[in-house]
Amino acid sequence: MAENAIMAEGLRKRYGGTQAVDGVSLTVESGEFYGILGPNGAGKTTTLEIIEGLREPDEGEARVLGLPSWPRDRSLLRRMGVQLQASAFFEKLTAREQIRTFAALYGIPEERADAMLERVGLTEKADVRDDKLSGGQAQRLSIACALVHDPELVFLDEPTTGLDPQARRNLWDLLRQINAEGRTVVLTTHYMDEAETLCDRVAVMDHGRVLRVGPPRELIEELGADSLEDVFLQLTGREYRE
Numbered sequence: 354m355a356e357n358a359i360m361a362e363g364l365r366k367r368y369g370g371t372q373a374v375d376g377v378s379l380t381v382e383s384g385e386f387y388g389i390l391g392p393n394g395a396g397k398t399t400t401l402e403i404i405e406g407l408r409e410p411d412e413g414e415a416r417v418l419g420l421p422s423w424p425r426d427r428s429l430l431r432r433m434g435v436q437l438q439a440s441a442f443f444e445k446l447t448a449r450e451q452i453r454t455f456a457a458l459y460g461i462p463e464e465r466a467d468a469m470l471e472r473v474g475l476t477e478k479a480d481v482r483d484d485k486l487s488g489g490q491a492q493r494l495s496i497a498c499a500l501v502h503d504p505e506l507v508f509l510d511e512p513t514t515g516l517d518p519q520a521r522r523n524l525w526d527l528l529r530q531i532n533a534e535g536r537t538v539v540l541t542t543h544y545m546d547e548a549e550t551l552c553d554r555v556a557v558m559d560h561g562r563v564l565r566v567g568p569p570r571e572l573i574e575e576l577g578a579d580s581l582e583d584v585f586l587q588l589t590g591r592e593y594r595e
C-alpha cells in the first residue's frame with residue numbers, strides 16, 4: 354500500500370464566532386493528485402494552512418511526510434512547496450529576480466532558478482516585472498517559485514482562478530507533468546471540470562466539514578449524478594461560485 358503523504362485527523366479551527374474547520378480528517382497518498390473542493394468560506398484554505406504548518410489547529414493533528422505539521426518542523430520546509438498568490442511576490446522584481454530570490458532562500462543556485470523559469474515557459478518574460486505579467490504568466494511564475502527547490506509535495510490554492518480557458522489548459526498540462534514526476538499535488542479549486550480532469554480523488558467540503566471523498570468518477574456514479582458539478586450541487590445544496 355502506498356505511504357501517506359498527508360494524514361489529518363479531527364482538525365478544528367475557530368475564528369471568533371466562525372467555526373472555519375469543524376472536524377476534518379483526510380489522508381493523501383504519496384504521488385496522488387488530490388483536490389479539495391467547496392464553496393467560498395467552506396474552510397479549504399484554513400485546512401490547507403493547518404496541514405502546511407502555517408496555522409495551529411485548536412484541535413486535531415496533521416502529519417506531513419510522516420512528521421507533525423505543528424509545531425513547524427524546518428526539515429519539512431525543504432520537502433514541500435506552497436504556491437503563494439501572485440500578490441505575495443516580492444515587490445518590483447522581474448520574473449527572473451523573483452524566482453532567483455526564492456531559490457536563494459533555499460540555497461539553490463541561480464542556474465536552477467533560470468531552468469525552472471524555462472520549464473514554465475517564462476524565459477522570454479524573464480526581464481518583465483511581476484506586476485506587468487498577464488494573469489496566466491503570474492500564476493506560472495508563482496508555481497515555478499513553489500517548485501524551485503524540487504519539493505516532494507506541492508500545495509496549490511486555486512491555481513487557475515481568473516485565467517482564460519487557454520491559460521487554464523496550459524497550466525493543467527504543467528500540473529499534470531509535476532504530478533507525473535512523482536510529486537504529490539494537493540489543490541483547492543472552484544472549477545469542477547478542473548477537478549474532474551486532474552484529480553485522482555477529491556474531498557468535497559462545506560461548513561468546515563468534509564462531506565465526501567473519492568475519485569470524481571466514483572462520486573458521480575455513486576450519486577447518480579451527471580457530472581462533478583452535479584455531485585457538488587447535490588452534496589452542498591448550492592452552485593459552486595467562481
Ligand SMILES: Nc1ncnc2c1ncn2[C@@H]1O[C@H](COP(=O)(O)OP(=O)(O)OP(=O)(O)O)[C@@H](O)[C@H]1O
Pocket residue numbers: 368369371372373374391392393394395396397398399400
Ligand atoms: N484569519 C481569519 N480570521 C477570521 N475569520 C477567518 C480567517 N480566515 C478565514 N476566516 C473565515 O473562516 C471561514 C473559512 O474560510 P476559508 O478561507 O478557510 O474558506 P475557503 O473554503 O478557503 O474559502 P474561499 O474559497 O473563499 O477561499 C470563512 O467564514 C472565513 O471568513
